[in-house]
Amino acid sequence: MALRFATDVSTASxxxxxxxxxxxxxxxxxxxxxxxLIIEALLAGQDEAAATDAVVAEFDIDRERAQNDVTQLVAELRASGLAA
Structure with a gap:
């Protein structure tokens, strides 16, 4: 599922x-x-599987760990009210 930040959240690289x-x-x-990398993929409209693929390709880690990282980050951003 794509991600979007709440209107009161600002980002800076x-x-x-x-x-x-x-x-x-x-x-x-x-x-x-x-x-x-995860949020860039999700903000661009990609789903969590595509974000996981990007992490695996960029950081040479196993898919299970990458998928857990994606799932955990999305859950934390949503639980904090930063993202929907």
């Missing part, structure tokens, strides 16, 4: 990954390069 700012709470989230 950094040399290390991506920073998210929840303007409602003032909290910052720093995403590492793996998480950045």
């Amino acid at each position: 950094t040399d290390y990954g991506t920073v998210l700012l929840d303007q409602r709470s003032g909290q910052y989230w720093e995403l590492n390069p793996t998480a950045t």
Whole structure:
């Protein structure tokens, strides 16, 4: 499923990954390069399987671990109210 950030969430790219700012709470989230690749794929309309494929190709990790990373990141972003 594609991902979209809440309207009160701002993003900024950094040399290390991506920073998210929840303007409602003032909290910052720093995403590492793996998480950045995942959200870029999902924000572009790809599904979680495609995001998993991108992680496997980019970081040479096994598919099960990549899929767990994708699932966990999406769940945390949604649980925090940052994404829908």
